[in-house]
Amino acid sequence: MPVMPDIAANSDALTSIFKDLHAHPEIGFQEHRTSEIVANQLREWGVDEVHTGIAGTGVVGLIQGKTRGNRRIGIRADMDALPIHENTGLDFASENDGVMHACGHDGHTTMLLGAAKHLVDTREFDGTAVLIFQPAEEGLGGARGMLADGLFERFPCDEVYGMHNMPNGLSNKVTITKGAAMAGASFFDITVNGKGSHAAMPSHSRDALMIATGLVQQLQTIVSRNIPPSEPCVLSVTQIHSGAAYNVIPETATMVGTIRFFADFVRDLAQKRVRELCAGIGAAHGVTIEVEFREAFDVLVNDSDLSDEYLDAARDIVGDDFVTETSDRVTGSEDFADMLKVVPGSYCRVGHAGTVPLHNPGYVLDPDILPVGASILARIVERRLEVSI
Numbered sequence: 001m002p003v004m005p006d007i008a009a010n011s012d013a014l015t016s017i018f019k020d021l022h023a024h025p026e027i028g029f030q031e032h033r034t035s036e037i038v039a040n041q042l043r044e045w046g047v048d049e050v051h052t053g054i055a056g057t058g059v060v061g062l063i064q065g066k067t068r069g070n071r072r073i074g075i076r077a078d079m080d081a082l083p084i085h086e087n088t089g090l091d092f093a094s095e096n097d098g099v100m101h102a103c104g105h106d107g108h109t110t111m112l113l114g115a116a117k118h119l120v121d122t123r124e125f126d127g128t129a130v131l132i133f134q135p136a137e138e139g140l141g142g143a144r145g146m147l148a149d150g151l152f153e154r155f156p157c158d159e160v161y162g163m164h165n166m167p168n169g170l171s172n173k174v175t176i177t178k179g180a181a182m183a184g185a186s187f188f189d190i191t192v193n194g195k196g197s198h199a200a201m202p203s204h205s206r207d208a209l210m211i212a213t214g215l216v217q218q219l220q221t222i223v224s225r226n227i228p229p230s231e232p233c234v235l236s237v238t239q240i241h242s243g244a245a246y247n248v249i250p251e252t253a254t255m256v257g258t259i260r261f262f263a264d265f266v267r268d269l270a271q272k273r274v275r276e277l278c279a280g281i282g283a284a285h286g287v288t289i290e291v292e293f294r295e296a297f298d299v300l301v302n303d304s305d306l307s308d309e310y311l312d313a314a315r316d317i318v319g320d321d322f323v324t325e326t327s328d329r330v331t332g333s334e335d336f337a338d339m340l341k342v343v344p345g346s347y348c349r350v351g352h353a354g355t356v357p358l359h360n361p362g363y364v365l366d367p368d369i370l371p372v373g374a375s376i377l378a379r380i381v382e383r384r385l386e387v388s389i
Helices: 005-009 011-023 032-045 105-122 142-148 208-219 221-226 264-285 304-318 336-340 367-384
Strands: 049-054 058-064 067-078 126-134 159-166 174-176 179-182 184-193 233-242 252-261 288-297 300-302 323-325 345-351
Touching: 005 011, 005 105, 005 367, 011 032, 011 105, 011 367, 032 049, 032 058, 032 105, 032 126, 058 105, 058 142, 067 105, 067 336, 067 367, 105 126, 105 159, 105 367, 126 142, 142 336, 159 304, 159 336, 159 367, 174 304, 184 208, 184 264, 208 221, 208 233, 208 252, 208 264, 221 233, 221 264, 233 264, 252 264, 264 288, 300 304, 300 336, 300 345, 304 323, 304 345, 304 367, 336 345, 345 367
Parallel strands: 067 126, 067 159, 159 345, 174 323
Antiparallel strands: 049 058, 058 126, 174 345, 179 300, 184 252, 184 288, 233 252
C-alpha cells in the first residue's frame, strides 16, 4: 500500500494547514491559536468527540471505528515552537518575531490531522482512535502536564504511538530503535556566590567569574573520567552569565546546562560529581556554590513488539526498502517518553529532503512527508484495531 489515496488527494489542503501553522508559531503552553485550529478542524471533519484545554492548550479527539471494540490506540503529535529567529526565506516564514517552528511540530500536527481525516472518513477499524495533540514538548513538560490532567484516565489507551521528522536527506526513510532510544535529560543551574570588588583591586575579591570559568573546565572531566565508557553520557554547559561593567569584578556568576543519559545510574553519578566538584571548588576559593537539578525528560523506551508492529505499518506505506530497525540511539530528548512510561508504544523517525538540522534558524521541513506521516499514523491504528471478519 503506498500513501493512502484519500490522504494523497488531500495533500494540498494538508500543506496549506502546515504553512499556516508555520507562519504562526507559538511557544509551549501558549498554543492557543494552534489548538483552536486543530479543534475546529476535527469538529468540521466529524470527529466524534473533541476535548480542549487539557494541560491548558492540549486537544484530544476520539474517533469510533465501524465496530465498537474495547481496544483504544493513541496517536500523538506535539504543537509548540521554539524561541528562535527564523532565517529560511520561506514565503510562509514565521510572522511572530523571535518564534519559529524549528523542530517541525507544525508538520507533526498536520500529519496527525491528516490521519484524523482518513480515520473519520473510512472508520475501517474496530475500537477507538485517540488523537493526542500535545502542547509544550520543548522542555516545558507538556506531556507531564497532560498526564497530570488525567490524559490516560479520561482517554484510556492500550497503546500509543508518535513520530518525529528527520532532516537527513533520506526522504521517507522510517527508522525505529527498540528499547532505550532517546536520552533522558537533566537540566542544571549553578550559582557561584563570590565577593565583588573594583577591577583594579582584585585581591579584595572572591572572583565569581574566574571561579565559574574554572568550574566549566572541571565539569567536562565528569564524562571522560567518571562515567563508564560503555555508557553514553553528554554533559554540556550552555550558558554562563556574570558581570555588568568593565571595571567591576562580579560578585556572582551563574551557569546552566544539561546532562543526557540512557540509564538512571549514569544520571545519578553525573549529578553526584557535579555537586562534589562545586563543593570542592567552592571550598578551595572560599565561596559557596549552589546547584539545582531539574529532571526535564525521561529516557524514551520503545516497546520491542510494538516497534515491530509500527515498522510493519510503515512498510505498508513506504515499502520494505525504506524501513529499518536501527541500534542508533539519539542523545536528544523527547517528552513522549513520559507517555510511554504509562502506556506501551513506540516512536519512529521519518526522514525527509534537506539536511539543515533541527533547532536551527534555517531548518525547513519538506512538506512532501506530510501525507507519508499521516498515512503511517492512520495505518498503525487500522492494523492494531483490525476489523475481524
